[in-house]
Amino acid sequence: MHQLLIRHPLAVIVMAQLFGTSLWFSINGVAFNLAAETGLSEAGLGTLTLTVQAGFICGTLLLATTGLADRFPASRVFALAAFAGALVNGLFVLAAETYHLALLLRFLTGLCLAGIYPLGMKLVISWTPQYAGMALGWLVGMLTLGTAMPHLLRAVTPGLSWPVPLLLSSLLALVAGVLILLLGDGRQLPARAKAASPLAGLAAWRDATFRRIAGGYFGHCWELYAFWTLVPFLVAREVTRLNLDQNWVAWLSFLMIAVGLIGCVAGGYLSRIISGLSIARVALFGSGLLCLLYPFLGSQASGLLLGLLFLWGLLVIADSPQFSALASANAPREHLGSALAMMNAIGFGLTLPSIALVTNLWPSLQLWVVLVLLPGPVLGIVSLMRLNKQELKEI
Template identity: 40%
Template sequence: MQQQSAILKVIVISQFLCTSLWFASNGVINDLITNFNLKDNALGHLTASVQLGFILGTLIFAILNIADRYAPSKVFFVSALLSALFNIGVLWSGNNLSSLMLFRLFAGFFLAGIYPVGMKIAADYYKEGLGKSLSFLVGALVLGTALPHLLKGVTNTLPWKSVIFITTCLSVTGGLLMLLLVPNGPYRKPSQKLNLLAFFSVFRNHKFRSSAFGYFGHMWELYAFWAFVPVILKRYNDLHPKVMLNIPILSFYIIGIGGLACILGGFLSQKTGTKRTAFIALLLSCACCLISPLMFTSNSESLFIAFLVFWGMVVIADSPLFSTLIAQNAPPEIKGTALTIVNCIGFAITIISIQIINNMRSFTDPNNIYTVLAVGPILGLIALSKKPKTI
């Protein structure tokens, strides 16, 4: 038990350090726009590039059963190094939008060997209490994702390149920690051969399918919300000129508070049930999407920020719970592949929602566009509510 606890701490820290690469370019987006003569819609394109890279990576990792055929800690380490290498490419002075998108795409590709593989490693150590352990792991992802905004906020006196350099170093450190301190888990069941059919066979199970579809609905909303938090804050600033929001720091808090929500959700699920807790969180985040236009009209700065903080909590609280349900309902010998498959599809969905929001900004009222994000949670809630067919 003591060893499990120590191992979990290392996995959580490594996940936190490595996933700081995810929004590294988002944290310095205004600097990238200025230095490389990009258009304002570069945020959506660069974010979508990371997501696309992650999708391609998870697709290949899943089809080749990488996380199940090879020692997952070694896969994590190599992925952390390669993702860091492409992250540092953002510093090249000759960059344009195309080259930046390419660097971000490959950084995202190798994040496929970090996030889902980290969950796989945790699942190899925990047979009981997996939900709680994954809540810490997803919490680490959330804080890692938010970290570049914090770095930008506290390093205003330093060159913007320092954010990219720091996140690169953190990823290398996280990979080394995983390699040196986390051996194969006691519940690991390695797959001895390539199983190309695993990509399709996992969806035959109703419980797995229901959990996966709930997760897909959650993902439609999650990364689009995270990507546009700074845009939402800037929009409120523009509508209320007397308000002076610290956008980088607030972006960190709004996204980062989700890490605490993941942990709270993990503990709550032990009393109310994993599926029920996930359902409640998805329902609450759906409500936030639907009432989001009202937040821009509020003259209360405190109420506006409180709403976004609450949204930042419920939008991610169900993520580790869905991952738990997926891991529990997948065959043990392809658990890593199953988690990777679902991540692959889920992140493909994020590209669609991010680009829809990105394009809607140019032809409709920016106050109303975030209601579109409710579509995913609504479909996810329907999937979770469906009963298996009886013959």
């Protein structure tokens, strides 16, 4: 079995990433049904999402400051995180009526995801370093599809209770852990560190080029997860205006998020022809322009607004794999796992205020709340414009 898997390591890793990250927004996929049964408000649902982000941040900080991401085999950390994530996500079904326990379980889900996403990036680098930009395009694309997966699971189980798609996400995470455990680690990284400084994850920050790449990534993070959180609300508005069946909310939400897979993969292939930096700049500028224009077009035809959401979903994530590839190329390889985990921790820390703002302001501002996302692309582009191309390494 191992020999079969190592013939196509990238396919195995991206499939495991898809299955494992389906845990991330598993609650959002059943949000309206869950709210109907438990009485949760939009703000309460937003808090559940924030709690996952907080758990992810704590997990990545733990990996970065302890050096665990570089001291143990990435495949084992990934598999353990996937198994634990499947368990705590499944337990949410029993705890949904007890809000504080539900919050704890979502926090633990985020903690487990910290062992899936950054370690998935490290596995890609270890198996396919020769075309990392393209490989990371597939990896982040699968993260995007995994994020959209709960909406698809909700759409295909319209007559079933909300725990069904949630438990299906847990089953997918179990499969992800088994796949990576069987695959193991690649051989294209230095030997694992026997000991690591608590500040290992900060080693890359001495380099101005890495800091500016990270600055672009941070602006991207401010926009991305808040946008994904808003998608069901934005889609539901247009579905209501069109007098369509509410099941279309799940189908269209899945589409608006999942289309990011195309953006990531297309950007990955283009990175072999033009620079990843150029792709990141164009995607960030395009999504920022949509942030600015979308609320001013709110009275236009729903078809136009859904089309813009489709384009936004394509662009909003297309820069992410290029940021990861650029960061991987410009970070010290002996601390690569810790550096990526630290960058993820800070970036996802910025998702907390943006998600909190849009979910709490949506009832009063409606479409105008998307302007809250605009500072992210603006500041990200400014950081990228300060990069010295002569000092920049690309892989």
